Amino acid sequence: MEPAHHVVIIGGGFGGLYAANRLKRAGARVTLVDRRNFHLFQPLLYQVATGGLSPANIASPLRALVRRQRHANVVMGEVVDFDLEHRRLILREELETPLHYDSLIVATGSEFNYFGHDKWKAVAPGLKSLEDAIMIRRRVLSAFERAEVEFDSKRQSAQMTFVVVGGGPTGVELSGAIAELSRYTLRHEFRNINPADARIMLFEAGPTVLSMFPEDLRKKAQEQLEHMGVMVRTGIRVTDIRADGVTIQVGDQEENIPSDTVLWTAGVKASSLGTALAKAAGQEVDRAGRVTVEPDCTLPGHPEIFVIGDLANYSHQGGKPLPALAPVAMQQGRYVADTIMGRLRGDSPSKPFHYHDKGTLATIGRSAAVADIGWIKLSGFMAWLTWLFVHIMYLVQFQNRILVLIHWSFNYFTRGRAARLITTPPESPPHEP
Amino acid sequence: MEPAHHVVIIGGGFGGLYAANRLKRAGARVTLVDRRNFHLFQPLLYQVATGGLSPANIASPLRALVRRQRHANVVMGEVVDFDLEHRRLILREELETPLHYDSLIVATGSEFNYFGHDKWKAVAPGLKSLEDAIMIRRRVLSAFERAEVEFDSKRQSAQMTFVVVGGGPTGVELSGAIAELSRYTLRHEFRNINPADARIMLFEAGPTVLSMFPEDLRKKAQEQLEHMGVMVRTGIRVTDIRADGVTIQVGDQEENIPSDTVLWTAGVKASSLGTALAKAAGQEVDRAGRVTVEPDCTLPGHPEIFVIGDLANYSHQGGKPLPALAPVAMQQGRYVADTIMGRLRGDSPSKPFHYHDKGTLATIGRSAAVADIGWIKLSGFMAWLTWLFVHIMYLVQFQNRILVLIHWSFNYFTRGRAARLITTPPESPPHEP
Secondary structure (H helix, E strand, O other): OOOOOEEEEEOOOHHHHHHHHHHHHOOOEEEEEEOOOEEEOHHHHHHHHOOOOOHHHHEEEHHHHHOOOOOEEEEEOOEEEEEOOOOEEEEOOOOOOOEEOOEEEEOOOEEEOOOOOOOHHHHOOOOOOHHHHHHHHHHHHHHHHHHHOOOOHHHHHHHOEEEEEOOOHHHHHHHHHHHHHHHHHOOOOOOOOOHHHOEEEEEEOOOOOOOOOOHHHHHHHHHHHHHOOEEEEEOOEEEEEEOOEEEEEEOOEEEEEEOOEEEEOOOEEEOOHHHHHHHHOOOOOOOOOOEEOOOOOEEOOEEEEEEOHHHEEOOOOOOOOOOOOHHHHHHHHHHHHHHHHHHHHOOOOOOOOOOOOOOEEEEEEOOEEEEEEOOEEEEOHHHHHHHHHHHHHHOOOHHHHHHHHHHHHHHHHHOOOOOOOOOOOOOOOOOOO | OOOOOEEEEEOOOHHHHHHHHHHHHOOOEEEEEEOOOEEEOHHHHHHHHOOOOOHHHHEEEHHHHHOOOOOEEEEEOOEEEEEOOOOEEEEOOOOOOOEEOOEEEEOOOEEEOOOOOOOHHHHOOOOOOHHHHHHHHHHHHHHHHHHHOOOOHHHHHHHOEEEEEOOOHHHHHHHHHHHHHHHHHOOOOOOOOOHHHOEEEEEEOOOOOOOOOOHHHHHHHHHHHHHOOEEEEEOOEEEEEEOOEEEEEEOOEEEEEEOOEEEEOOOEEEOOHHHHHHHHOOOOOOOOOOEEOOOOOEEOOEEEEEEOHHHEEOOOOOOOOOOOOHHHHHHHHHHHHHHHHHHHHOOOOOOOOOOOOOOEEEEEEOOEEEEEEOOEEEEOHHHHHHHHHHHHHHOOOHHHHHHHHHHHHHHHHHOOOOOOOOOOOOOOOOOOO
16 A cells, blocks of 8 residues: 655755655655656766766666665656645646645755856856766867867967866866866877867956865865866956857956857856745745755745755854755755654654764865865875765765776776767757657 | 878778778878767667667777877868869868878768658657667657656557667667567656556568578567567558658558657668769769779779778679678778778789678577577577677777676666666757857
8 A cells, every 4th residue: 555645856866866765664655756867976977078977877767766665756847836735746747647745855956057147158058967068078079179170270279278167166177177188088189289288277256266175275276276287267257258268357457268168167056946936935035046944954834845955045054054065965855854754653843954064075186186074184196085985985876886986997097088979969859749 | 200191081980990990000191080079889879779878888989099090180070072183072171271182981881761751850760870879768768757647548558659660680679679678677667657568569661570681580580579579560661650650551551550759770871972972973873872882992983982881882792782781891991901001012903802791690689689600590698699799899999898798787687777868958059169
């Protein structure tokens, strides 16, 4: 017999997936709704964008991840609105039966924020989805291919200039990986250009890269980046992005930088579903589009609704909202699953959520990383090994752990990147009923 | 110093790549021109289309494959015409210097033939490129996802019907793989549908599938397919394909088969560049668009131009044109490279090309295949092991051999297909200069 209580989870990212798996023995039906049919291990997305890993290495089919949970189901669809009164979800797709919930977990994450400059989106892609990664891979590799046959030296210089806007972990990882690609992987592969001449520029508006790290590690990260050939410029405001380059403001002066490839990692905002949820509850989202939640991660006035991960503004620990990091989402996912199970057992209300910060890691390139783990601060090779180990460990499928390990061993010893394929979208998308 | 003689090869498939590698010590400059930046191992493309392998497992960057050849170069571009008088190629892209050749090898292969029904192309994709494979993967997997939430049973039945047109090796492999996907991989993953209820239909116009095999093996192949759940129907003429199904002619009667997913593997024609080449030389292509060549694989009247692989009509051995198979292209690639080297050394003209037929293999599914190797005829597990071994052996990069072996081991023991991702083309393709 199917359990009566129905938990619906929107979003199969870290928060949603960890909640779903934790609800294994909950005595509740679980439905996981996602627009995509896979869980994506976002921390390694930049490796797909630079040809080091294949999409399938960091993505796992959601159905495969919950197939052992007898009362768990996956619906591939897009939630567009909420009927809070009838505890019902409105999907873009017409479903066989409307999706009713008893408990609801909303974990739809974040998307890139161009701060009102929507036209920049078309010329400076961000890195959130597999499609983004495949597109960035195509653009970076195509730039070298075009430069190889270019006869106009000015155009060639723009083709060989790669601008990454934003000095957070994604910007640091991407610029480091492009530097390695140009300095090592593509070495000896071209005849008319030297890929190592490529200029990789990282622009950060704030005074420093990786601002969440302590000062000595920030400095080390910048040194490692510069050692790899990335030009790091901080305190830089980007005032325009066009298909042929960027304009930056340095003090009072504007400067034009011709570049065919501009990548955007400078800001995120919560997924727009947060706004729909807040509106349905008669509330407002914060400036980053996040839904403000109670100490137990519930929506104020709606104890049956939980909001977790990047979508939530959880400010009950230290005053500021918790950072938009995978460990926060995972811990909140497990916490709300436990809360729901406690309620079903009739336990007294659970303690407020508490985030256990186990440390912060960022990689810069081969043998280069920084790690801030409580009282231990690491940089260079040891930090990189730690980063490697943690990322392999958290990949959700055994098969992917093995395959990523093998890919990385090849990449480490051969400096190769076997997945550097330029694939294009089909010219005319076929009819899809 | 760069060698004076310049060999240009158009196409980085089996023919072009084997020719390029054979020219390693030729004392000639080699330029390999391809629209794509990778060599594709086409015989395993159906495994990408059904989620068993990732695109990068069967594709290798061309630049990586010739990087050790000092005088070899890769140009990513599309040849659109020939200036035979000045020995010059016309590319779609503007190049730094025009592409002149002393010897030319044309090996651009084949594409799908819809026999004049061009509108079928949009509704019934063929399987030639990585993009085709990713699209077919998306369509097959999406059909199950839609069926899971469909409330109209007639529509659901069309969603659960997969039609493969063409009973050659590709059609047999594709239908077998879809049958396995539905019977094993997706088992226990859905709640409203049973994926094993999917109907997989293989239509062949001729009297039998795999017509190139001897009769007993053809029969065995059909038995194995039917055992796996594929409905094989021979002597079937497809008279119409629409987005919602196919119309077939059975004797005097027309029959409509509602289906959301129709795949086309029923015919190939030579790449259209063959027509341009023949026209430039004042000749005509054959009915399949192939260029008729001399016994030494040269274009009549142009000893400096070689045409090989699927693009060539080579009828000097046994009277009929050689089949469009990878081994023919590989052997011709090596042969013409040897011919060019012989000429550079001043040797007497080489013997005519002779194709060494080492046998034919086709796989049907897990532990199921047929092999016709001279006097040995195998079917079932032994044929499948042979197929496995041969395909691993001919994959061009060591890394890919290892990774494919590991993927296959996982797939064999878990019946899983980790790469079953539904990825879509980006909504608005970004500006690409």
